[in-house]
Amino acid sequence: MTSGTGSTPATGPTPATPATGSHAPSRGASTPPATPDPATRRRGRPPRAxxxxxxxxxxxxxxxxxxxxxxxxxxxxxxxxxxxxxxxxxxxxxxxKEQMFEAAIEVAFAPALKGRDAVLAGPLADAGERMTRMIFGLWENPATRTPLLAIVRSAVNNDTAAAALRRLVSAQLLRRIAGELGTEDAELRAELAAAQLVGTAMLRYVIKVEPLASADVEQVIARLAPVVQTHLTGA
The missing domain is CATH 1.10.10.60 (Homeodomain-like)
Structure with a gap:
């Protein structure tokens, strides 16, 4: 080992010179576009899946x-x-918001729309009883009664909500029933039948007027169905 004042101080490693070979990207060469990070996806728009x-x-x-x-x-x-x-x-x-409400009530009314097909499937001579049973069946079932109550209360208190409900009931329920009646006043007949049922349901389930509110549902249906039938097909 050599020592002295004339020794040359040690130097650090020489910085590496960038390669200039064939693997280095040339100036102006196109770079493949980067794959978008899912985290940068436009806010509010989920993947299709x-x-x-x-x-x-x-x-x-x-x-x-x-x-x-x-x-x-x-x-x-x-x-x-x-x-x-x-x-x-x-x-x-x-x-x-109105369109959102329409979508929500369409889901709530899905059982009624399915029941409509059952009402129309049988003979017109007893359509009044089938229609009455269908409507009261929805109100008697807690699973369907709760959303119906919310919809009715919204429609009573707000004109926009009432219009949305009216469009759905008219287009999906009343006009379909009227189309099966085959009379000149078919739409009026269907609306009168519906008014009879909706009015009774309001008194029984929403306002809860006694003794109607606590009356046996079969007794209510037995008294109401002939009236609904008269609206649909009576003279």
Missing amino acids: ESGDTRDRILAAARAEFSERGYEKTSVRGIAKAAGVDSALVHHYFGT
Whole structure:
């Protein structure tokens, strides 16, 4: 080992020179586009695979919000918060609050629309009883009564909600029934039959007027069905 004042101080490693071989990218060469990070996806727009589940989650949240708060106090922002999504996503799937309400009541009325087909399937001579049983069956069942109560209360208190309900009932229920009657005043007959049923249901299940509210449902049906039948097919 050599020592002394004339020794040359040690130097650090020489920095590596960038390679200039064939593997180095040339100036101006195109670079393949980077794959978008899923985290940077546009806010409020889920992947297609998730869209069905997301829509169902929003619709379930909307039904719960409308049921709990009514149409007036429910907001798109509140629905979005309950569903765990951005408000823009609610608008993307359903548009306005009114359209959201229409989608919610269509789900609530799905059993009635299925029952409509059963009402129309049999002879007109006893359609009044089938229609009466269908309507009261919905109200007697707690699973369907709760959303119906919320819809009716919203429609009573808000003109926009009432219009949405009216469009659904007219297009999906009354016109279909009227189409089977084959008379010039078929629409009026169907509406009178529906008014008889809805009015009685309001007194029994919403306002709860006694003794109607606590009367045996079979007794109510037995008295009401002939009246509904008269509206549908009577002279």
